[in-house]
Amino acid sequence: MKPCIDIVLATYNGEQYLEQQIESLQNSEQYHQLINRLIITDDGSSDATIAIINRLISLDSKIELHINPQNNTGLTLSSESCPAIPCRVGPLANFAHGLSLTTAPYIMLCDQDDVWLPNKITLSFQEILKKDNDSPQLIFSDKRITDKNLNTLSESYFSLKNIPTNWHHDIEHLAQQNVASGCTMLFNRALLNIAMPIPINAYMHDWWLVLIAKHYGEVTLIKQPLILYRQHDNNNIGAKKRRLTQLLVNFPHYLADFQTSFWRAVTQAQLLCQHIEKSKQLSPIVPTITSFAHIAAAPKYKRIGYWLNKKVTRSNLLGRYALLIILLITKRKH
Structure with missing residues (x-):
């Protein structure tokens, strides 16, 4: 089969876990058969992130690096606007930029600090092939919650947060509380064509995508965890349970x-x-x-x-x- 999935990976100062994450993608079942491009968009990293990516690019022709050229207003940054430090656009705009670069029929999103389980790509792709891909389709999965060393904290995000697994069946519920993390998603070009451009005032890119998919098409949950969702001090959005x-x-x-x-x-x-x-x-x-x-x-x-x-x-x-x-x-x- 011809490679038909683009992966968008957004980075920012991710040196600590990035290489382990990319290796988990490369070691996934059917990575070489199904993945067309691994599109990395960086948000102005000042650590070793860029060096790590460039080294991995020399070993894997699917990987490509793009530096996000825009700020939160969508205006191109000049050196005068941020003379001392790199300007961040944030995860929504960084992922949106990566999505705008995709060309494949199917797209997956990837965070810089998790680990994909070997069957994530295969099971997600098998599920979306069952659907009518002329309409927007989004597949997402449960996730295993771990600490920073990948020790399991909970086998299920839904169990940890006491969320019913049918929460996404109701768009009114989904509009109020998102349960579909971008790092677990696979969706089709039909969805992206409707969802883009993502409004800058949207809560988050993945939440916007799942709402668009729910209204115009279909959202499907794979109830087993397909990633190790690492919890650490720098998570943008985490899954920690407070006492x-x-x-x-x-x-x-x-x-x-x-x-x-x-x-x-x-x-x-x-x-x-x-x-x-x-x-x-x-x-x-x-x-x-x-x-x-x-x-x-x-x-x-x-x-x-x-x-x-x-x-x-x-x-x-x-x-x-x-x-x-x-x-x-x-x-x-x-």
């Missing part, structure tokens, strides 16, 4: 983070509604996340009603009560 005492002691801090995250998700839901409105010719389906997308303008009695009937919700009890507090204390936006 109850830790949550109580630091409650104001966690609530503030939760509030910021919640309203960013609302903004993303609004962007999705706008996308759907502009693309009615692609899908006649009416947006099903209207309540959540317009929660900021809803009076308190409506917010409480949405909470009670679980139109606005979280997958666990503690999250639900934190959400209720946010809905009560945040002023209505007219």
Whole structure:
């Protein structure tokens, strides 16, 4: 079979774990048969990341390196704009740049610090071949949570976080809490054609992709873990489970983070509604996340009603009560 998958790997100061991650890709079943290009986009690393990549490029013709040329506004950076230190664009824009470089019918996303299990590429590809690839299709898997030395902390992300494995079946749930990590995804060109360009105010690239896939096509979960999801001090987004005492002691801090995250998700839901409105010719389906997308303008009695009937919700009890507090204390936006 002709290679038909591009992998996009976004890097930033990833020297500690990067080579082990790339080796896990290369040691995957059917890497040489199925992978077309390993597209690495770097976000201005100042450690040995670039040197590691260049050495690996000399050993593997599939690997290519691209330095992200844009900042968060999409403007090309000049040396005058950042004379002292490299400018970061962040993971969303870095992955979006990598996605814009892909040419293959199928795409996978890769973080710099995880380890892929040997059957990840094969099982994901087998699953997407069962689908109608004329429409957007996204496959994702569970992940095994490990510490920085790859010692297992939990066999399942869903079990660790007490999230039902059917959470992604409801787009309203998915708009409020993402369960599909980019590092576990395989999706098709039909999805990318609709999802790009990713709005700069989207919460995260992978969350946007799965929402687009859910509305316009299909999202499928492989319930077994296909990666080792490494937890360490520098994770952008992690899967660490906090003890109850830790949550109580630091409650104001966690609530503030939760509030910021919640309203960013609302903004993303609004962007999705706008996308759907502009693309009615692609899908006649009416947006099903209207309540959540317009929660900021809803009076308190409506917010409480949405909470009670679980139109606005979280997958666990503690999250639900934190959400209720946010809905009560945040002023209505007219």
